[in-house]
Amino acid sequence: MDDVSTIHITKALSSAMIVELIDKYPNLEEITCSPSVYNRTSKTYIDALSQLDIVVRKKYNWGAKSKSNNLEFYIQKLSDEGLTAREISSKLDISLNRVYYLLKKSNASFDNRKRKYDHDEIKQLKHDGLKPKEISEKLNIPIRTVYYILNKK
Numbered sequence: 001m002d003d004v005s006t007i008h009i010t011k012a013l014s015s016a017m018i019v020e021l022i023d024k025y026p027n028l029e030e031i032t033c034s035p036s037v038y039n040r041t042s043k044t045y046i047d048a049l050s051q052l053d054i055v056v057r058k059k060y061n062w063g064a065k066s067k068s069n070n071l072e073f074y075i076q077k078l079s080d081e082g083l084t085a086r087e088i089s090s091k092l093d094i095s096l097n098r099v100y101y102l103l104k105k106s107n108a109s110f111d112n113r114k115r116k117y118d119h120d121e122i123k124q125l126k127h128d129g130l131k132p133k134e135i136s137e138k139l140n141i142p143i144r145t146v147y148y149i150l151n152k153k
Contacts, residue, residue, distance in 0.1 A: 006030040009061065012040040018049065032059035079103060117141050122149050149152040 004025050010033070011017070021028060031054060033041070038058045046056045073090075078088045085103070089096045117139070125135045132150065136143040 001028060008032045010015065010034070010037060012037055012058070013042070013045045013049075015045070018045060022052070028054055032055045033058065036056065072106040075099060075102045078107045079113065117145065117149065119149050119152075122146060126150055 005027050006029065007021070007025060009017075010080070013031075021031070027133055031049070033056070035058045038056070041056065049056055071094075075088055075092070078091070079085075083091070085099045089099045090131055092099075122135055122141070125138070126132070130138070132146045133143060135141070136146045139146075
């Protein structure tokens with residue numbers, strides 16, 4: 001314990017804690033804490049420690065680290081190849097929720113809904129000059145559905 005120069009605390013400093021820390025770590029030079037703990041610590045204590053050449057500073061890089069190991073890029077690739085989330089889940093042996101989470105994290109434009117009608121085909125026919133009624137008759141789709149698909153943003 002004598003050679004420890006930096007410690008991390010999880011509670012706001014108090015006078016009793018400062019005395020205990022100085023006794024326990026005589027070579028103490030730096031105390032780190034989360035921003036929330038730093039904000040709850042009295043400025044008087046921070047100033048007193050700085051006079052003893054002990055720096056109190058915020059340290060942000062705490063918390064859970066990502067364990068995906070570039071898995072999201074592989075999932076994105078499989079998604080781009082046309083695999084469904086369920087297929088990706090079973091292929092990689094990870095949970096379905098994890099697949100959706102990683103797809104969302106990588107900002108993938110992942111559309112997992114199965115559609116009754118091919119929206120792209122309907123829009124292409126409209127672009128080719130067919131009227132909604134003609135599209136409806138050609139594809140045997142209700143005209144109201146054709147209008148809904150064409151008017152959707």
